[in-house]
Amino acid sequence: MRSVHVTRGRLLRGLTALVVGTATVGMAAGPAVAQDDPGWVNAWLEDVTVGGPGAPGRTVPLTLTSTGATQPRVTVDLTGLAGVVTATFPDFCVTEGTSVTCPMPPTAVDEFGTLTGTVPVVFRAASGATDGATGTFTYTALGEQTEPSTQQATITVRSGPDLLDLVDGSVSGVAVGDSLPVPVAVVNAGDQPVVDLRLTMSFPVGLIPASYRNCRYGTNTSLATVVVCTVRGTFAPGQRHKLRQKLATTVGPATLGSKRITQFVEPLAGAGPLPRGVKLTHREAEQGLRLRPVGNPLDVIPAGVTGAGGGLYLRSVQGSFDVVAQGASVTGAVGDTVRVTVGLRNEGPGVPDATLSGGGVGSFLFVPPAGTTVVGNPSSCWLNGDEESAGDTPTTWYCGGPGGVFPAGLTHTAAFDLRIDSLSGTPGEVQQYERYPRVDDNPGNDVAPVTVG
Structure with a gap:
């Protein structure tokens, strides 16, 4: 230059x-x-x-x-x-x-x-x-x-301090059971030193970060582990600091699909509010999280280092999981109205997680048995098409999932009221709306019958 x-x-x-x-x-x-x-x-x-x-x-x-x-x-x-x-x-x-x-x-x-x-x-x-x-x-x-x-x-x-996060990378080939070293690195791009900082990190469901005595830990609504650390020290203009041994993170059995570990740094003086809805507590730990200076102070901040937030992207952790369709079987006479409860259950151990894309998981499709008419449905379900349309295509209902994650052990169901018009029809069925993030390890139970007799 x-x-x-x-x-x-x-x-x-x-x-x-x-x-x-x-x-x-x-x-x-x-x-x-x-x-x-x-x-x-x-x-x-x-x-x-x-x-x-x-x-x-x-x-x-x-x-x-x-x-x-x-x-x-x-x-x-x-x-x-x-x-x-x-x-x-x-x-x-x-x-x-x-x-x-x-x-x-x-x-x-x-x-x-x-x-x-x-x-x-x-x-x-x-x-x-x-x-x-x-x-x-x-x-x-x-x-x-x-x-x-x-x-x-x-x-x-x-004028003043200006902390920037230096971490922006991705890794592939990560498997359940691995210990993943997560980098933590910051630089002060301002003209005044930073005295003490706050580091806030989020580890999506399945990822288990190491414990430090100067950090507090909690779980948010997406089952991510939130970590808030108070890091003492003076961070001079242009000086890079990093966690030299990196942050050991266990890839637990709930880990499934792509993940992004996020981090955010800010001067402790004037730091923003703590994460909402997260109860933070200390863990027993022998070590403290310390950021040490590395190299000479930077004269120029490189392109791409622009903000206080950074992160590490994990590509497609295979994991293992089994989402099971939950069918139903009820009895009644012609003219009766009966209730059927249908849905899905995640047998785990992997947890489908769509928080990275902002989507939802655990949604399903319900086809009522032939010879029945839906006269009552939950607000989370609606017709996936036109019930009055001509042709042989069966009426199908779409039911939304429980949210951004589908925890292991959770059963997500919806109840429908069916009027029995005849008893000679073929069974209905319930199945996953989409195989996310992939077809599970036991696809043979992804569809279940719904019968009225």
Whole structure:
């Protein structure tokens, strides 16, 4: 990276090289187009907040996209940042005073005819910038014959501590019974030190974190283990801290499907409210959770490190489980109204968990026996189609599940009132609505009959 100052002669030579060097990339930005179609070029950079003078710089991606355009590029006017922040660009950009021109980056990726690349821009508070000062970053995307498109982003200076979480990864091949080392790492991107912090983590159902004496533990409504730790120490600007031995987490028998372990860091002074609806208690533990400094202080925060939240994604833990359909058998005469209770039971040990996607589990379909009419149904069930539709397709009812998780040992049922119109019909049935997160280990009991006789 380098600062934005070159002579006019160097700019002209650089622009000539830019045109020659990017012509091939620009022309390959998409499929062949008509000669009178100039294509298009777009650019995007979000609003940015940086620490006060003395804080590490922040790397922010300026994204450039193009289809069919010749020599796609972005030109930046830095006039609106004077006295507030400085901006540093990569060497492939050409600068002249407060104007910077960047071609489509050499690392751009062509996907389905659209070229996308990112220009990493490092913003840093200018010397003497005050808390709350703002500047304007103006950028224009264009090609050789495209209409220029100009946008602005606001850059704000905030003095004070600014804790960021450094964990953002994924692991695969995890199996029940494994001990999973979960990283914990933070950096202070502000211009003032943090004295003590709060670390809040959430481990989805099935994952069992190690115990620390300076942490409290509880369970939320999705059966996730919530951990809140008070970590003492001074966290200087730019200094990375991590849990050196990582956090040992047992992959228990209830673990099933994909999971995301989340973590959130904040200065203890002024920390937000504790997680709602979770009763937190201490556990017996010999060790305390300590975050130790690692490496030299960062001069620049890398791109992608943007917030106080982070996490580790676990890909498709196989687990084992058996969801069993619960049918019914009742007796009655023609004209009677009888009640049938149908549903599902999770025999475990795995727990279907859709909290990562925000969905529900444990839903089922109910087909009443032929010769009966539903005259009463619970509010959690409704017709999966039109009861009066013509044809031989049986009437089917959909019943929602118990929520984001389907705990082992839970039976989820719904009661229907059926009027018996005849006793010569075929049995009905109940079955899972979907096999989530996969077909279970005993698919032979996924469908059960419902009879009236």
